[in-house]
Amino acid sequence: MQQARPGPLERVPPAGTPAVAVPPVMARAAALPADRWTKCPSCGAFVYYKRLEKNLRVCPECNYHFRVSARERVAFLVDAGSFVERDADLAPTDPLGFVDSKPYPVRIAENQKKSGAKEAAIYGTATIGGFPAIVCALDFTFLGGSMGAVVGEKVTRAVELGVETRTPVIVSSSSGGARMQEGTISLMQMAKTSAALGRLAEAGVPYFSLLTDPTYGGVSASFATLGDLIIAEPKVRVGFAGPQVIEQTIRQKLPEGFQTAEFLMDKGQIDLIIARAELPGTFRKLLNYHTRGAVSSGQSGGESAPQPTAHSPQPTTRTAWESVQLARHPDRPNLLEYAAAIFDDFTELHGDRNLRDDQAIVGGLGLLAGRPVMVVGHQKGRGTRENIARNFGMPHPEGYRKALRLMQYAGRLGLPLITLIDTPGAYPGLAAEERNQSEAIARNLMVMARLPIPIVCTIIGEGGSGGALAIGVGDRVLMLENTVYSVISPEGCATILFKDAASAPRAAEMSRLTAHELLRLGVADDVIPEPQGGAHTDPEGTAAALKGALVRHLDSLVGLSGTELVERRYARFRAFGSFA
Ligand SMILES: [Zn+2]
Numbered sequence: 325m326q327q328a329r330p331g332p333l334e335r336v337p338p339a340g341t342p343a344v345a346v347p348p349v350m351a352r353a354a355a356l357p358a359d360r361w362t363k364c365p366s367c368g369a370f371v372y373y374k375r376l377e378k379n380l381r382v383c384p385e386c387n388y389h390f391r392v393s394a395r396e397r398v399a400f401l402v403d404a405g406s407f408v409e410r411d412a413d414l415a416p417t418d419p420l421g422f423v424d425s426k427p428y429p430v431r432i433a434e435n436q437k438k439s440g441a442k443e444a445a446i447y448g449t450a451t452i453g454g455f456p457a458i459v460c461a462l463d464f465t466f467l468g469g470s471m472g473a474v475v476g477e478k479v480t481r482a483v484e485l486g487v488e489t490r491t492p493v494i495v496s497s498s499s500g501g502a503r504m505q506e507g508t509i510s511l512m513q514m515a516k517t518s519a520a521l522g523r524l525a526e527a528g529v530p531y532f533s534l535l536t537d538p539t540y541g542g543v544s545a546s547f548a549t550l551g552d553l554i555i556a557e558p559k560v561r562v563g564f565a566g567p568q569v570i571e572q573t574i575r576q577k578l579p580e581g582f583q584t585a586e587f588l589m590d591k592g593q594i595d596l597i598i599a600r601a602e603l604p605g606t607f608r609k610l611l612n613y614h615t616r617g618a619v620s621s622g623q624s625g626g627e628s629a630p631q632p633t634a635h636s637p638q639p640t641t642r643t644a645w646e647s648v649q650l651a652r653h654p655d656r657p658n659l660l661e662y663a664a665a666i667f668d669d670f671t672e673l674h675g676d677r678n679l680r681d682d683q684a685i686v687g688g689l690g691l692l693a694g695r696p697v698m699v700v701g702h703q704k705g706r707g708t709r710e711n712i713a714r715n716f717g718m719p720h721p722e723g724y725r726k727a728l729r730l731m732q733y734a735g736r737l738g739l740p741l742i743t744l745i746d747t748p749g750a751y752p753g754l755a756a757e758e759r760n761q762s763e764a765i766a767r768n769l770m771v772m773a774r775l776p777i778p779i780v781c782t783i784i785g786e787g788g789s790g791g792a793l794a795i796g797v798g799d800r801v802l803m804l805e806n807t808v809y810s811v812i813s814p815e816g817c818a819t820i821l822f823k824d825a826a827s828a829p830r831a832a833e834m835s836r837l838t839a840h841e842l843l844r845l846g847v848a849d850d851v852i853p854e855p856q857g858g859a860h861t862d863p864e865g866t867a868a869a870l871k872g873a874l875v876r877h878l879d880s881l882v883g884l885s886g887t888e889l890v891e892r893r894y895a896r897f898r899a900f901g902s903f904a
Contacts, residue, residue, distance in 0.1 A: 380600045389557045394446045394463035402450035409448040414474045428505040439466045443474040447482040453608030461496040469499035472506040476513025483520040487527045496534040497548040501541020514546035530614045554594040556585035592675030613689045613696040645829035647838045650806035655860035659701040659744045665867035682723030684715045687730040693875045698734035700727045701744030718751035721764035735775040743781045743795040750791030765794040772797035776886025780877045783807040800877045803839035805854040810837035
């Protein structure tokens with residue numbers, strides 16, 4: 325895949341200054357003892373070595389994350405004393421009899437002596453915040469963290485141990501790519517590690533990939549980018565080909581910040597950017613979502629859940645058009661506001677892994693009354709500026725593909741799915757068509773129908789046509805009292821059928837788009853009451869009512885098997901339609 329060009333291994337940006345760099349010759353620096361001061365390769369500040377160590381080797385001046393060895397990485401991540409290394413003795417051989425400026429075995433011996441490590445990876449079992457995990461870390465200081473047979477083997481064994489013991493796996497990557505001295509055997513490690521991760525995914529065990537500086541080539545193009553979740557330290561550089569190779573190929577200067585973690589986040593390639601000091605806490609939270617069993621029915625529903633509202637509230641005297649206005653009210657609570665009120669420990673996840681992080685769709689993991697769930701929904705903005713950033717809650721295909729990725733994640737790992745629907749519709753634009761908006765929606769309909777997990781969908785504002793249904797194929801479909809769900813906006817319907825946009829109120833009435841009408845038609849299963857003046861007059865009260873309904877409906881589903889859920893969901897949607 326790297327053709328005749330030199331592999332990215334040799335083309336990665338130069339390694340950061342080694343741990344204890346001697347400051348360059350300058351009057352002031354010359355007086356500093358070399359073993360006590362380290363120069364930050366990013367901002368140039370001289371940092372007292374002990375201060376740097378205390379700060380987990382992050383520059384206190386500019387937040388630059390120094391490269392660290394595999395052993396330091398593990399020590400920074402896991403509970404003190406909990407790491408039990410496995411297969412520490414695996415050592416490389418010289419399958420090709422490779423010689424460049426020196427024989428490969430000599431190069432290996434030099435690196436072993438310099439680093440005190442046998443190879444460029446270690447793995448073993450550990451706990452993080454008390455939760456068991458299998459942790460593997462690559463070491464850039466050993467031959468650029470390049471992946472030969474031993475690195476590939478250790479990653480694979482870590483993953484296989486995860487399959488066998490059903491324990492989450494964390495791999496911290498830091499690598500220039502494949503190891504040229506082991507030739508095509510090195511290339512095959514990409515397939516070997518990825519194949520093992522396929523088994524882990526099928527076993528429903530989570531894999532978290534941690535990207536550290538730098539991660540390139542064959543490591544980036546295999547296990548590092550296959551994480552169920554991908555987490556990066558700030559400003560790390562990650563890519564397939566190194567920047568010099570790209571510049572030579574395209575004969576253009578690359579933009580500022582190219583291939584940094586922040587760039588990858590914007591391009592939808594990673595979920596989270598987390599500072600080194602926050603990593604243990606973040607992993608503790610992530611492991612918690614996947615280590616708890618589903619809370620048994622009844623236990624979780626209790627506390628603040630209101631009484632069942634199967635037939636309540638009483639239909640109001642509001643007109644359909646008034647409901648449309650309330651559903652679109654600019655002060656109406658939005659997804660992130662509900663998420664903050666309803667879910668504990670909510671962690672937003674980002675990106676479709678492909679193009680962009682579409683902010684019109686938000687998804688993340690959280691706890692609903694103690695039970696871990698995946699939450700996915702449309703996100704409108706609060707005010708003009710945020711609304712523009714979120715495209716007024718109208719997703720592009722990449723938004724639906726982010727939703728798809730997170731829904732499949734939930735399906736694979738057995739987490740119930742909660743969707744919150746609030747969109748005028750999928751975005752009708754040029755780029756949206758180019759990226760196949762129709763297919764993005766259609767794919768979601770098909771995949772959602774088959775997910776072997778409980779799915780509860782709620783319309784929290786506007787349920788605009790296919791753009792709403794694309795995250796609306798659930799076992800239960802709930803509607804807040806003053807929301808609407810329709811195949812086309814009343815204005816659009818009026819223009820086409822009544823030849824007059826001013827007839828929108830009449831079109832709204834005819835379309836039977838209110839919560840009570842849809843409950844009667846069987847499209848909705850429950851109507852969640854709102855305060856007298858609408859959800860925006862009492863956001864907390866509305867959130868409490870919504871939470872109660874979510875807990876209650878989820879409780880009624882968690883006892884069913886995946887097969888039963890899929891069968892019933894099929895029957896539910898199969899039944900729509902009346903015939904003469
Ligand atoms: Zn610095």
